[in-house]
Amino acid sequence: MTYQSQVPPDLKQDLLRAVDNSPADWILLNLALSTMKMGGHRYGAFLDAATTAAKLAIYSTFIEQGNNIRKTGFLYHVEPKRVKAIVQEIQAALAEGQSLKVLNSKEPYYLIALPFLWQEHFPCGPGEARVLIQGLTPGERKTIENGLPAGTPRARILDQVEFNELMELLHQTSQEELPKTQRMPFSDALMSHIKFRLLHSGTVIQIDSSLVDIPLYALVSASYSPRGEQERVFAMIDDVARYFGLLQAWVREDAGVLRGVEVFDVAPDQRQQALEELDEMLRAWADKYHQDGGLPMVLQFAAGRREYD
Amino acid sequence: MTYQSQVPPDLKQDLLRAVDNSPADWILLNLALSTMKMGGHRYGAFLDAATTAAKLAIYSTFIEQGNNIRKTGFLYHVEPKRVKAIVQEIQAALAEGQSLKVLNSKEPYYLIALPFLWQEHFPCGPGEARVLIQGLTPGERKTIENGLPAGTPRARILDQVEFNELMELLHQTSQEELPKTQRMPFSDALMSHIKFRLLHSGTVIQIDSSLVDIPLYALVSASYSPRGEQERVFAMIDDVARYFGLLQAWVREDAGVLRGVEVFDVAPDQRQQALEELDEMLRAWADKYHQDGGLPMVLQFAAGRREYD
DNA sequence: CTCAGCGGGAGGTCCCCTCAC
């Protein structure tokens, strides 16, 4: 009922074949899968974020080339007119704080904020009824309430109209910090997207009771997406970003940077022991050399099955 | 005369601030900087590759959702019509081999292939003259040849027209494997881009001799981009891609996967020793548990300065 | 050579609608 994070092996092979073992494309694909499938970002949001990254690359070259529009345009095959527009856009964004289209928060705001806004706008004190729909006996209300799964946050059950208004409020709130030029109007298509995401992730459930002729909606989770998976995905993105930074220091041949890859085969019954020993060994190493007030350092490591040689 | 890979610290701070410490955006930015600035990919090529990655994410969800166009569209906020077009595009690409727009080779073909095509089409045997321009005395030809830097590959020096034709040939060759629908016509703008990249990277130099009234072009490097840096950048992209894959196994909670981050401070005079010890320790660990024919494993690690806490 | 403007075309992201199964 949560995400279909299990990709069939043949599908994964297809995707791998599609990017033709090109590591740069493989990174892009992993990033798209993580942010869109697991994070719930829109397709357009991912494209916008990628465009922003490319624009920043152009901007940084523009600065390095001594603010030369034409040179920058030639280097990346972009019209001078477009280069100028991009530079102005970036500079305006840097001057007045955030206003670029990025993925920004790890999850889209209109999804993560929903449980909080719901409980804030439609609270339900202890002893109060969750269902306020007219024309129901107290017994019928109890029946609906008892149908909710365990662990449901205390919040009112909404009808179609209330739920739609809540989603619109959510969307408007998330748009407030954006400049007027890049705000997206609320639309039916966008509402369907948000609604589907909330139902798909199990944050909200739809109740089609025979007692009422309209569908009801109930908040059944205190947070968007299950806790454990969410945190692991965040940690993964975080690790990859930091690892990327470390390797760039290695490419620049900065002092005090180490990078390595060890390839080996291990007997199946020794694998667990080997990994445990590695974990302890690295912890001990970091402890041994730790000294308060010294150079701030970080060591990242990952070990696992080798996919392709 | 090669790449301006040294980014001023304040510019880097600006870029960091622009992506607002969002790790996903930071990965995108690093990828854009690596492929565009160092790799020489076009702006449009990076955007296409990002779009392809997002399309593949849509395609994989489409399969998982039981070939349901509408559900897939809702999940990513894409029109059903567009979802269908994307799915058909991907399936056609998977059926008849590669035809998606990806970064593919780590460098654009029209840049890496140039030194080889040049030497193939305009060879210069030992003892032959590099300059075949009419109206020059042997002495004047010698003068031009002696102006070339050391280590120049043996190949003819070209005039404007020959050089342009070579670039067009290069472009047409690189387009041959693409389906007709997504081929890009050769244009002046594209030629200027390729020419500028070749001059900027130091693969080709332009000779404006007072002896001839037209500019001449000489191949002065046997490969696009300097060897050392090129290989380090490739290794970096490769490492990040594999690391990403390892962490995804960790997110799925596969057996036999270890992931870790160690944060610590080190005394400046102990840093080098610590890193050397770490390197040897990990090598010894991999050797200790290596057993031919066992489970194929890989360990990746990187250590360096901690940028932000 | 650089910078500035104009024009156009193709394709993509968005929006909405109807109709048949």
Add this chain to the structure above:
DNA sequence: GTGAGGGGACCTCCCGCTGAG
């Protein structure tokens, strides 16, 4: 609820051209 079709808006990535400093 799903597939398949129509419409239109806007942006941006491509191309080409001319003229002013």
